[in-house]
Amino acid sequence: MSAPDVVVCGAGVAGLAAACALGRLGQRVLVLDKQPVPAPVAKGEVLQPGSLAILHDWGVTGRLEAAGAVRLSRLVARAADGSPRMVLDYARLPAAQPWLLAHDYQSILAALTDALPEGVEVRRGVPVRGPLWSDGRVAGVRCDDGDIPAKLVVAADGVSSRLRTAAGLSAHRQDYPHRLAAFELHDVAELEPDFSAYVTEGGLRLRYPLPGRRVRLYVQVAPDELRGIGPDGLRAWADRVLDGCAGLAPLAPSLRAGLEHRQVLPVSRSSARTLVAPGIALVGESGHSVHPMAAQGMNSAIADAHELAAVVRQGGTLAAAVVDHALRRYDDARRRNLAHIGRTSHNAARMITTRSWAGRRALAGTGRNDRIRHEVMHTMSGLGVRRLTPLDRLHQIELLPDPRAARLPAWVDRAVPGDPAR
Numbered sequence: 246m247s248a249p250d251v252v253v254c255g256a257g258v259a260g261l262a263a264a265c266a267l268g269r270l271g272q273r274v275l276v277l278d279k280q281p282v283p284a285p286v287a288k289g290e291v292l293q294p295g296s297l298a299i300l301h302d303w304g305v306t307g308r309l310e311a312a313g314a315v316r317l318s319r320l321v322a323r324a325a326d327g328s329p330r331m332v333l334d335y336a337r338l339p340a341a342q343p344w345l346l347a348h349d350y351q352s353i354l355a356a357l358t359d360a361l362p363e364g365v366e367v368r369r370g371v372p373v374r375g376p377l378w379s380d381g382r383v384a385g386v387r388c389d390d391g392d393i394p395a396k397l398v399v400a401a402d403g404v405s406s407r408l409r410t411a412a413g414l415s416a417h418r419q420d421y422p423h424r425l426a427a428f429e430l431h432d433v434a435e436l437e438p439d440f441s442a443y444v445t446e447g448g449l450r451l452r453y454p455l456p457g458r459r460v461r462l463y464v465q466v467a468p469d470e471l472r473g474i475g476p477d478g479l480r481a482w483a484d485r486v487l488d489g490c491a492g493l494a495p496l497a498p499s500l501r502a503g504l505e506h507r508q509v510l511p512v513s514r515s516s517a518r519t520l521v522a523p524g525i526a527l528v529g530e531s532g533h534s535v536h537p538m539a540a541q542g543m544n545s546a547i548a549d550a551h552e553l554a555a556v557v558r559q560g561g562t563l564a565a566a567v568v569d570h571a572l573r574r575y576d577d578a579r580r581r582n583l584a585h586i587g588r589t590s591h592n593a594a595r596m597i598t599t600r601s602w603a604g605r606r607a608l609a610g611t612g613r614n615d616r617i618r619h620e621v622m623h624t625m626s627g628l629g630v631r632r633l634t635p636l637d638r639l640h641q642i643e644l645l646p647d648p649r650a651a652r653l654p655a656w657v658d659r660a661v662p663g664d665p666a667r
């Protein structure tokens with residue numbers, strides 16, 4: 246490629262989504278990633294309907310479905326015995342694709358890569374060393390083989406973003422006190438097609454099906470809980486997990502067989518004070534990250550990319566002043582939305598990962614309140630933020646009775662014109 250218009254640093258979901266969205270505007274986009282091949286990490290497997298609408302337009306959803314992606318019709322918070330405490334029934338959403346879609350992160354990256362328009366090039370094994378500056382604005386990137394000038398730089402280099410720091414954009418990060426042990430279970434018998442989070446005395450257990458009779462299971466663990474543990478200790482640990490969560494009984498043989506192959510992942514939340522500086526935009530986890538419990542991270546990254554392309558298209562050219570104006574609009578539009586998603590994800594995580602009275606009460610109270618439950622689902626689905634008032638919070642923990650608890654929001658069951666799938 247001759248000089249690109251846009252350089253994207255990072256070929257995770259955020260970077261590839263940005264490349265797709267900007268490439269579809271006719272921009273020449275160069276994506277650089279330091280890894281020669283994507284790392285096989287168990288993260289980012291569940292897509293929300295809001296993202297599916299965007300990915301459908303880009304031709305990604307069809308590729309994922311063809312590759313066996315699994316549709317999940319509900320997100321359910323359950324007690325340890327498996328009984329439902331809060332059910333989000335995605336079929337009720339006013340969406341063309343009213344379900345969650347699950348596939349491996351690497352398959353989602355592959356589908357995005359396949360859908361990249363002409364004019365986008367991905368180079369792997371190329372670390373970006375820092376921004377290239379001109380007249381006080383970012384005007385490209387520095388790599389080992391030389392400088393690459395660009396009219397717009399997109400930092401999609403993940404939660405520890407080097408570009409964000411080098412561009413002077415600070416981010417506040419808080420680690421959760423627990424980790425998630427990820428297991429990929431094979432040969433699992435028929436399982437309900439839902440995303441189920443179990444609230445147990447030992448914390449969160451989260452499971453959902455993946456293609457090929459596989460199941461992803463996340464188990465909340467203390468930072469050192471599995472460190473240095475031998476095979477016997479591991480088996481005893483698995484027995485304790487299964488004893489403490491009868492709802493996981495159908496997974497017991499597969500879990501015992503798959504104990505050796507685990508990943509223990511730290512979880513944190515973070516947000517940059519601003520998502521832009523002259524010449525550069527942050528997308529995905531370089532700008533914000535949330536607890537995985539509510540399956541929002543990848544979806545927010547896709548929404549970032551979509552919004553960034555929208556403001557660039559409205560600007561009409563990539564002249565420096567026009568780009569910087571567009572970037573400020575991107576920052577305005579996204580930060581408001583992200584603050585809300587961040588709060589929702591954090592609250593969902595607290596409800597399920599801690600043993601606080603208020604958390605358990607809020608979960609059960611939301612489950613019993615049709616109105617609030619549906620508004621929470623709308624926000625989580627990525628179809629649009631539905632704000633809860635301070636009064637709603639009191640209704641959630643049932644400190645005040647809600648006279649409108651049974652009243653469904655007007656959008657429920659609104660027909661989606663021309664949607665053959667419903």
Ligand SMILES: Cc1cc2nc3c(=O)[nH]c(=O)nc-3n(C[C@H](O)[C@H](O)[C@H](O)COP(=O)(O)OP(=O)(O)OC[C@H]3O[C@@H](n4cnc5c(N)ncnc54)[C@H](O)[C@@H]3O)c2cc1C
Pocket residue numbers: 254255256257258259260277278279280287288289290291292371372373374401402403404407425427510511512528529530531537540541542543544545546
């Ligand atoms: C356990 C877990 C489960 C999750 N589940 C879900 C889920 O179900 N749904 C959901 O929506 N989200 C989920 N998430 C969140 C989701 O994984 C992230 O939000 C998403 O992967 C972030 O994508 P990204 O592209 O911003 O970052 P990354 O995926 O981290 O990609 C960053 C890329 O930048 C590259 N890079 C870094 N530095 C440089 C450099 N200097 N030069 C060049 N390249 C560089 C890296 O190699 C990498 O490829 C989960 C996260 C975790 C931890």
